[in-house]
Amino acid sequence: MSLFVQQIFNGLKVGSVYALVALGYTMVYGIIRLINFAHGDFIMVGAYTLCYTIPLMVNAGMPAWMAVVLGIVVCVIVGVVVELLAYRPVRKKGTNMTALITAISMSLFLQNTAQSLFGSAPKPITTIFDLEPINIAGVSIAGETLVTILIGFAVMITLTVVVNKTKIGRSMRAVSQDRQAAILTGVNVNRTITLTFAIGAALAALAALMYCANYPAASPTMGGMLGLKAFVAAVLGGIGIIPGAMLGGILVGLVESLSKAYSAVLTGGIITSAFSDAVVFMILIFVLLIRPAGILGKNEREKV
Template sequence: MSFFSYLINGVGLGSVYAIIALGYTMVYGIAKMLNFAHGDVIMIGAYIVFVAMTSLGIPALPSLIVAMIFCLVLGVVIEKVAYRPLRNAASKLAVLITAIGVSYLLQNIALLVFGPNPKSFSNIVKLPPVSIGGINISSTTLVTIAASVVIMLVLTFFVKKTKPGQAMQAVSEDRGAAGLMGINVNGTISLTFAIGSALAAVAGALMCSSYPILDPYTGSMPGIKAFVAAVFGGIGSIPGAMIGGILLGIIENLSKAYISSQIADAIVFAVLIIVLLVRPAGLFGKNVQEKV
């Protein structure tokens, strides 16, 4: 394989990280919490697509829509049942630990329902590879990249131009003041979880289309890497999550190709540490302004 194909596969993998990181970063930006269960929602989403396609024989796109709706509801329920009661808790650690608990809960539910044996996921993109300049690129990779770009653009438009998007920005800046404007803060946070979790289903389906092994722990490592991507790009920033995700994918894939596939993850995390030493707020992170 040539450098170019390693690169494009890296961008493809990075696009998956980007979609997951968008969910992480939005929830962090608006609810001010790290939802460590986000990666496991991806896994649940992939299982729903798998069951819909393989066991029920539903075509790929409707299966994906079913999974998105399922994860959307799942995300909203998790927030309402597990996180909301702790929102005003004295310690921010409480909700963080709960998120880790929810992560294990989802993994164990998947273990119970689907069993420990890995499933072989069938690709949702049923298109032939595309040849660019003599190099064959899988259409799954191209669809993944396109999906991440479209999702980022739509989210940016949504946050900047629509009323619920503006409400998200207001809640992210000052929850109390947002409430005084007549913004339903709980509703806005629910909406954020709904969007992030629906995106997780998309990420799960696309990821398992490229890397077709699905088990209850499938979401765990990509979840952590997407978190790295979000921090890398500047947590809370939508373009930051996107760029962070793609850079991470490229670094990981090139490390696998040219250095060692065994220490690729170590290299990814080393890069994160270096970036944070140089720019503690991440590439696109805002310097936190103190209010007068």
């Protein structure tokens, strides 16, 4: 029982990181129908920024996690520059396919830039939260785990409020639902798209903080698998749908953590914990067979 509770918390922890990253994918997809493959690498950018800014913060006598503010700034700049210099010109001239290929090449570009700047060996990140484990129902849960879950949920609630209740959020929804009508009601479409990229990149920086609090290292390719799984989460929940990304992220986290703990026991050692990623992708395939648009997605018929 205590193992189960432990695994649920682990799942929620990893899941809230996935959820934040998935939100970045889904918001950009919702607004310009582009799968931003470079999004996972924004996390890597955030992690390297933390790597160098945490010591600065600590030396200045501030708490280490304050470094995330600089992380957000750097990620937002990278995200917006990628949108303005790479995606926007391609969107004007090319097709969805050219945009997708540009996204893949931006991902490779960021990874290789990081490798040439920082080398391919992982760089350690110093402690972000120095917390005591906390006892919940007789189970000892790491402080980082709880903080990660709390930040994740706080960010998700804030984002939901911003998207549904504010003028900026309304502009974003307007552009995503009908770009022509958005222009006619006075929404500055380009500015709204840039803003969406900025928000997505800021979420990636927060995800980097949460991820590095638990796995304290930065490497050039760290965004690859993390980004891929978050993308799975976004598709699982229904890409383009904000609550879908949150749900998908948490589900992927829980499945991954539970399959790591129990698959070997349940299958008599055939499926070991090393297969946990495979289990996640299997579930994606099954869900998409039953609900092609994702759990919360609506099956839209192509309009002719």
